[in-house]
Amino acid sequence: MAETAFNSDVSTISAKKRSGSSDDQWDQFAAKKHQSASNKTDDPAVALANARHEFGEHGGVNMSIEASATFTVMEPETMRRMFAGELGPDRDFFIYSRHFNPTVLNLSRLMAAMEGTEAAYCTASGMSAISSVLLQLCSSGGHVVASRTLYGGTHALLTHFFPRACNITTSFVDIGDLEMVEREIVQGKTKVLYFEAISNPVLTVANVPELCRIAHDKGVTVVVDNTFAPMVVSPARLGADVVVHSISKYISGGADIIAGAVCGPAKLVNSMMDLHQGSLMLLGPTMNPKVAFELSERLPHLGLRMKEHCHRALVYATRMKKLGLKVIYPGLEDHPEHALLKSIAHKDYGYGGIMCVDMGTEEKANKLMNLLQNCSQFGFMAVSLGYYETLMSCSGSSTSSEMNEDEKALAGISPGLVRMSIGYSGTLEQRWAQFEKALARMS
Numbered sequence: 001m002a003e004t005a006f007n008s009d010v011s012t013i014s015a016k017k018r019s020g021s022s023d024d025q026w027d028q029f030a031a032k033k034h035q036s037a038s039n040k041t042d043d044p045a046v047a048l049a050n051a052r053h054e055f056g057e058h059g060g061v062n063m064s065i066e067a068s069a070t071f072t073v074m075e076p077e078t079m080r081r082m083f084a085g086e087l088g089p090d091r092d093f094f095i096y097s098r099h100f101n102p103t104v105l106n107l108s109r110l111m112a113a114m115e116g117t118e119a120a121y122c123t124a125s126g127m128s129a130i131s132s133v134l135l136q137l138c139s140s141g142g143h144v145v146a147s148r149t150l151y152g153g154t155h156a157l158l159t160h161f162f163p164r165a166c167n168i169t170t171s172f173v174d175i176g177d178l179e180m181v182e183r184e185i186v187q188g189k190t191k192v193l194y195f196e197a198i199s200n201p202v203l204t205v206a207n208v209p210e211l212c213r214i215a216h217d218k219g220v221t222v223v224v225d226n227t228f229a230p231m232v233v234s235p236a237r238l239g240a241d242v243v244v245h246s247i248s249k250y251i252s253g254g255a256d257i258i259a260g261a262v263c264g265p266a267k268l269v270n271s272m273m274d275l276h277q278g279s280l281m282l283l284g285p286t287m288n289p290k291v292a293f294e295l296s297e298r299l300p301h302l303g304l305r306m307k308e309h310c311h312r313a314l315v316y317a318t319r320m321k322k323l324g325l326k327v328i329y330p331g332l333e334d335h336p337e338h339a340l341l342k343s344i345a346h347k348d349y350g351y352g353g354i355m356c357v358d359m360g361t362e363e364k365a366n367k368l369m370n371l372l373q374n375c376s377q378f379g380f381m382a383v384s385l386g387y388y389e390t391l392m393s394c395s396g397s398s399t400s401s402e403m404n405e406d407e408k409a410l411a412g413i414s415p416g417l418v419r420m421s422i423g424y425s426g427t428l429e430q431r432w433a434q435f436e437k438a439l440a441r442m443s
């Protein structure tokens with residue numbers, strides 16, 4: 001990784017607490033356990049279970065919410081030392097909740113454990129996580145090499161907003177063409193290689209280890225959006241430097257929260273909080289601690305939820321293909337990256353909870369979605385993903401509408417592509433009967 005990209009003098013984050021706190025002995029035990037366990041295991045479920053468990057102020061099994069915007073000190077000198085970076089959250093010294101907040105930091109530690117990174121910090125949205133980390137890693141004149149198949153908002157950020165607002169430019173590549181990726185990296189100018197582990201919406205699987213090797217040989221930092229595949233794939237365990245998430249999706253699971261996270265080296269996370277140069281500190285896309293609390297209650301069952309999303313997606317994709325539909329799903333053996341995903345995915349989770357059906361035309365796609373929602377109640381016509389109900393959208397005219405026709409064609413987004421985020425409510429057979437009922441009405 002490019003060493004100079006995020007040097008910072010601010011003390012690094014660890015799970016150590018301020019000495020003299022009442023639970024000091026327990027804290028030190030928990031901190032050691034956290035540090036050794038989460039870093040060594042390859043299994044995100046094991047790492048999450050080994051992460052330090054924060055108890056509530058009165059012995060509650062759930063942590064208390066630290067809702068304060070600002071924090072008091074006992075001596076005036078402490079304030080000066082906190083602002084000078086001598087005392088920080090690693091020792092339980094907090095300044096102001098746009099900077100580190102204890103409850104948000106606790107969720108962030110869980111995110112770091114899940115992704116196998118040294119540190120993490122949570123943000124107000126997935127887009128703020130993506131924009132903040134890219135702004136931290138790239139200065140004006142910097143260059144990004146990015147996959148052509150990205151969420152439409154990220155594509156627009158790189159294509160339109162960054163060049164206009166801060167002269168950061170991007171070359172888009174076919175992430176499966178490793179020679180092309182290598183060719184587009186301009187040594188010394190390219191700061192970041194950016195891609196989605198499983199891409200939105202066409203479900204291209206990135207060869208994370210090979211892409212990291214190419215980037216690292218040229219001193220480029222690898223940032224991977226793992227929104228589509230939490231628990232399924234761990235990009236940082238495969239070599240990526242930074243993992244970003246839209247927590248709004250699977251990690252939340254309730255379609256009721258907008259949130260994001262940056263998981264990576266402590267040095268990077270600390271640099272993003274730097275009082276003079278930090279993108280999180282100075283742009284301020286802060287997560288509310290009450291939201292962080294809610295999310296920390298949902299992360300422990302993310303693995304169970306992912307297994308059911310993935311299981312149902314595989315069953316439906318297999319059955320839909322048998323019915324003669326044009327199905328895109330990396331769990332199917334005919335998917336071009338099926339073997340790759342199998343080789344990089346964690347065992348027992350499956351191949352992701354998103355599948356696509358290409359209906360050929362937007363008209364047919366709309367007709368199918370209309371029947372699936374309004375005739376048989378298979379799912380809802382809505383963007384987003386990771387909800388317990390099935391969500392369906394026609395990507396070309398919705399979440400990828402930021403891309404022009406050529407960009408969509410290059411990304412493989414056909415006008416009739418229906419993206420389905422498979423839910424787990426009801427029984428599998430009940431939902432399948434609803435799908436068949438709607439399909440029968442198509443003709």
Ligand SMILES: Cc1ncc(COP(=O)(O)O)c(C=O)c1O
Nearest residue numbers: 125126127151200227246248259
């Ligand atoms: C892959 C991916 N990354 C990032 C985002 C942006 O996340 P948020 O809506 O939480 O800002 C999305 C949103 O749809 C997404 O699908």
